[in-house]
Amino acid sequence: MYAVYKQVHPPTGIEFALACGFFSAAQRMVVAGTSQLSVYRLQHDCEPLVKGERNGEGRGHREKLELVASFTFFGNVMSMASVQLAGAKRDALLLSFRDAKLSVVEYDPGTHDLKTLSLHYFESELRDGFVQNVHIPRVRVDPDGRCAAMLIYGTRLVVLPFRRDTLSDEHEGPLAEGQRSSFLPSYIIDVRADEKLLNIIDLQFLHGYYEPTLLILYEPNQTWPGRVAVRQDTCSIVAISLNIMQKVHPVMSLSNLPFDCTQALAVPSHRGVVIFAVNSLLYLNQSVPPYGVALNSLTNGTTVFPCAFRRGEMTLDCAQAAFISYDKMVISLKGGEIYVLTLITDGMRSRSFHFDKAAASVLTTCVRAPPHPWTPP
Numbered sequence: 001m002y003a004v005y006k007q008v009h010p011p012t013g014i015e016f017a018l019a020c021g022f023f024s025a026a027q028r029m030v031v032a033g034t035s036q037l038s039v040y041r042l043q044h045d046c047e048p049l050v051k052g053e054r055n056g057e058g059r060g061h062r063e064k065l066e067l068v069a070s071f072t073f074f075g076n077v078m079s080m081a082s083v084q085l086a087g088a089k090r091d092a093l094l095l096s097f098r099d100a101k102l103s104v105v106e107y108d109p110g111t112h113d114l115k116t117l118s119l120h121y122f123e124s125e126l127r128d129g130f131v132q133n134v135h136i137p138r139v140r141v142d143p144d145g146r147c148a149a150m151l152i153y154g155t156r157l158v159v160l161p162f163r164r165d166t167l168s169d170e171h172e173g174p175l176a177e178g179q180r181s182s183f184l185p186s187y188i189i190d191v192r193a194d195e196k197l198l199n200i201i202d203l204q205f206l207h208g209y210y211e212p213t214l215l216i217l218y219e220p221n222q223t224w225p226g227r228v229a230v231r232q233d234t235c236s237i238v239a240i241s242l243n244i245m246q247k248v249h250p251v252m253s254l255s256n257l258p259f260d261c262t263q264a265l266a267v268p269s270h271r272g273v274v275i276f277a278v279n280s281l282l283y284l285n286q287s288v289p290p291y292g293v294a295l296n297s298l299t300n301g302t303t304v305f306p307c308a309f310r311r312g313e314m315t316l317d318c319a320q321a322a323f324i325s326y327d328k329m330v331i332s333l334k335g336g337e338i339y340v341l342t343l344i345t346d347g348m349r350s351r352s353f354h355f356d357k358a359a360a361s362v363l364t365t366c367v368r369a370p371p372h373p374w375t376p377p
Helices: 178-182
Strands: 016-020 028-033 036-048 059-072 079-083 092-097 101-108 113-121 138-141 147-152 156-161 187-190 200-205 213-218 235-243 247-257 261-266 273-277 280-284 291-294 320-323 328-332 337-346 349-360
Touching (some): 028 079, 079 138, 079 147, 092 138, 138 200, 213 261
Antiparallel strands (some): 036 059, 079 092, 138 147, 213 235, 261 273, 273 280, 320 328, 328 337, 337 349
16 A cells, blocks of 8 residues: 555645635634645733732733644645635635646535545646756736636746626636636736746735736746846836736836845835845835845845945845734744834825844744634634
């Protein structure tokens, strides 16, 4: 039975985390590590603040995570996202697997197990002759739940539209019965059609657009720190609108960003995006001029992007971040330091960044906001 593969010990690390209504409308914390998916709920406990305190006075509230369910897969999860499908009572999970597989699953209360809603396989004709794939399939979901996008093989974008109530009369086609009616036929976009849209670093859906708008951070001409004297500011961004009928059309583009850009994070309140670089932090918006802050002195001579200087030394390589409100995010650095970053804005324009060191913790692999505190356990 175990002649080919046997898992000796279950995974102990966590690679992905998100808060969603997995069992019902009440939000739960869903985490995934390697081949295991775990669901936690936020438990509120009371504990005495003073040792030996017996009465109710002097008690404080402590919140902890309680394991509710755990599921095992036959493959390693490469990326994870959640979406609320039309007419569903709970959120569905989108899980990507190597090399280019996508599974849409949700919780089945009848069997207390996962139920597969849709399976997608894109490996047959897209390898281009390569026998080894080093690109991780990354899945992203539109904030309004209109579609999902997955980057495969580093050069192709798979778009999976979701059927909404407003789309029921606009699109016709062969659809499966039951739960599969929540999905429209998927299609593939070859990003190499634009010859400079190569070496994609990160992609995120933006907030506040009429059509699903995907921002792509990429580096058309790669460089490295030893060559910045000759070639610098090689990163670029482009935002494309994913119109289901018209396919795509560009919305915003900006080039000459610092060469050490690592990730993008969409701002929940408006159409802006925060770009993380190793030595700087940038805020970009279609309607206002860009704003940047140099986090250390290494930006001198390595970039000509206009950046305000910040006192202190900080680097954002291997940093993890997540928004906890419309203008605040939590950043965990590679050394375990935790900062709360406040975007000081004037309308849609960012005037400055305020860093506040909050605590220190263990090294993080992902950061996500916990379930809402008013959610019942």
